[in-house]
Structures are given as C-alpha cells and as structure tokens.
Amino acid sequence: MRCLFCKQDSSGSKSVEHVVPESLWNTQHILPRGVVCDSCNNYFARKVEKPFLDSQAISRLRFTQVIPNKRGRVPPSEAILLPGFPVVAYREASTPYTLSLQTSPEALKHIANNKKGTLLLPINAKPPASRTVSRFLAKMAIEAMALRLLEQPDGISYLIDEPQLDPLRNFARRGQPQEWPHHARRIYDADRELLDLDGHSYQTVHEFDYLVTEKQEWYFIFALFGLELAINIGGPEVDGYMEWLRENKERSPLYSGKNAP
Ligand SMILES: [Zn+2]
Known part of the structure; x- marks a missing residue:
C-alpha cells in the first residue's frame, strides 16, 4: 500500500485521514488508514489544517456556530x-x-x-491567508477524489500514479509552487436554516463536489457555512472558474447542473 501524497509504502500506517477536519464536524468523510501515511497525516494536521482552523475568522466561526x-x-x-x-x-x-x-x-x-x-462580541475577524486556504483546499481536493475511488479496484493506485495531480499534490504536501490561487465568495448566509422532510431545522456545515468545465478543467468546490471556495485541480489559476460562473449566471456548481435542487 502506498501513500496518496508521498507515494511511499504506507502499510504500517495507523491513522485514518479526515478529508474535512474533525474540528469542522466531519464524522463522515474518512479515508481508511494507509491511504494517507502517518507522516503526511501528521504534516497536514500541523502545517495545513491548523493554520486554517486557528485563523481568527475560522476560530470565530467555530465559536459562533459552537463547533x-x-x-x-x-x-x-x-x-x-x-x-x-x-x-x-x-x-x-x-x-x-x-x-x-x-x-x-x-x-x-x-x-x-x-x-x-x-x-x-466582535464581528469582523481576520481571514486566513490566501495561501493557507489554497493548501487546505488542495489537500481536500485530492483526498475527496480518493474517497470516491475507494471502491474501485485500482482507483487509489491510479490517483497515486496520475502525473497531472503531482503539482497540486506538491502544493498541498510541500508548499510548492509558492502561490496557487483559489476563488472565494459567499453563496448563502452562515446562519441559513433548512427544514428536513420531518420538519426539523438544520444548517449546512460543509459540502463539496467537483466541476468539470467545457474546457475540461477540473475544479474542487467546497462550501463552509455558505462560504464557497473553489480550486483548479490542474493548475494555479481560477480564470476558467470565473468564466464558468459568468456563463452560468453566477450559480454555484453545488446547486446547479446535476446538483440542482
Ligand atoms: Zn505520505
């Protein structure tokens, strides 16, 4: 068994990997042990997730929403x-x-x-640095792909050996290249409440999906309490996403096309 990020033997690894951090109420999207080796798992927790979660804006969001x-x-x-x-x-x-x-x-x-x-209680809070958000998205984008391919016989090996994923992998795991922009906007209010079929109200904490544009660009779209974040899986630019938004009346891929309500 090999690790999705460093590609080294991960057979002895003990930890499972949360695609979205546990500290954002994720009990659902989890990769079994070895898909991400213990050393990469540990690195992500300290160097990628912690700076995002500990930023003033996210820690205040967690306070406000009691997470x-x-x-x-x-x-x-x-x-x-x-x-x-x-x-x-x-x-x-x-x-x-x-x-x-x-x-x-x-x-x-x-x-x-x-x-x-x-x-x-203060309302304004400093958001995490753009690069911190991008690396957080890069890690989740690759892991969420692995989650989808878990059941396929050679799904994970395919992801490990896919050279087109290497730049994003390196950005998540090694911070290279220095910059990889993402797109951010609010698509609904953080306090939005929805009703389920039994009439119980609930809030959407996080949701994610992929978008493949007509130009065959792949984007990972993640929303956290209505803050939509998008990253291009193939390369460090988001122009294709902005173009897609213009052509699709600024609708979110999370709520249009196959995801239309
Ligand atoms: Zn690894």
Whole structure:
C-alpha cells in the first residue's frame, strides 16, 4: 500500500485521514488508514489544517456556530464588557445557549454594582491567508477524489500514479509552487436554516463536489457555512472558474447542473 501524497509504502500506517477536519464536524468523510501515511497525516494536521482552523475568522466561526474540536472544546472568543472591560467568552457544545466569561475583578465589581452588563462580541475577524486556504483546499481536493475511488479496484493506485495531480499534490504536501490561487465568495448566509422532510431545522456545515468545465478543467468546490471556495485541480489559476460562473449566471456548481435542487 502506498501513500496518496508521498507515494511511499504506507502499510504500517495507523491513522485514518479526515478529508474535512474533525474540528469542522466531519464524522463522515474518512479515508481508511494507509491511504494517507502517518507522516503526511501528521504534516497536514500541523502545517495545513491548523493554520486554517486557528485563523481568527475560522476560530470565530467555530465559536459562533459552537463547533467543538475532537477533544470537545469550542474555541473561545475575545469580547468587551461595556464600558470597556476585556473578557474571554467560552461556549460548550453540550450547552450551546450558555456563555461563560473569564474576566477581571474590576469587571465583576461593575456587574455586581450595576446588576446587568452589555457584552460586545466582535464581528469582523481576520481571514486566513490566501495561501493557507489554497493548501487546505488542495489537500481536500485530492483526498475527496480518493474517497470516491475507494471502491474501485485500482482507483487509489491510479490517483497515486496520475502525473497531472503531482503539482497540486506538491502544493498541498510541500508548499510548492509558492502561490496557487483559489476563488472565494459567499453563496448563502452562515446562519441559513433548512427544514428536513420531518420538519426539523438544520444548517449546512460543509459540502463539496467537483466541476468539470467545457474546457475540461477540473475544479474542487467546497462550501463552509455558505462560504464557497473553489480550486483548479490542474493548475494555479481560477480564470476558467470565473468564466464558468459568468456563463452560468453566477450559480454555484453545488446547486446547479446535476446538483440542482
Ligand atoms: Zn505520505
């Protein structure tokens, strides 16, 4: 058995690989052990997923939407208790409507004296660097292909030996080339609620698919709480995607063509 990224023998590898990180509520899209070797798995966790997940914008998204990591912890958020006391706010997935605050004795005194307080949670947050997002997408794009080909007899070997995937593989695993742009836009509000057939409301956390354009360019499209991200699997440019969007009335490939509602 060989690794999808470094192509080395991975027969002794022990960890399964989450295509979308566990810390984004993925319990579904998982590659069995050995498809990605332990060393690549570990590298991705530290150098590709962590910078994305720990960025201010994603960690705030996880706070707002109460998404715990695999140890059950939701990232805390900085906040301000008026008139200006700094506070750290904590939430727990088991009690999503409760906020716990860590603050100074002065702030506690202020609350005690006034019997109430106003807490301001910051809205704007710095997004992860473009390159961080692109590498995160590159890793998922290749792994999501493997997920689809798992059941095919030579599916994974084909992916490993496909030279057209080597540039994207190198970008995910080694950070070369330096730049590989992606396309980002919002396709629905992060708080959008949908109803299932039984009338229960739910939110879409993440969804992904591929788009093959008329020019035979392959794109991986991933949406996280309505933020749609697209990367070209064949090379570092997104012009073909923008052209496809113009020709398709800016609809998302996740909701048009074969995915039309
Ligand atoms: Zn490897």
